[in-house]
Amino acid sequence: MSDPANESEREAKARRGRNIALALGLLLFVVLVFLVTIVRLGANVLDRPL
Template identity: 80%
Template structure:
């Protein structure tokens, strides 16, 4: 791993890009879990 204190601007930009990609991936996963949960709950209410 690189030391954040001794990294150049190119390394900092690459790290920022990875962090943004990771945050977007996590957000998309959370939305997917939410949508699947809502669909499953909605489908289960019609069975009674």
């Protein structure tokens, strides 16, 4: 592993880009799980007894 204190500007930019890509991927996954949950629960809400 590289030492963040001794990395070049190019390495820092690459690391920042990877971190942003990971954050966007994680956010997309969370939104996808949320939407799937809402869709699955939405169908059951309409079928409940009165």
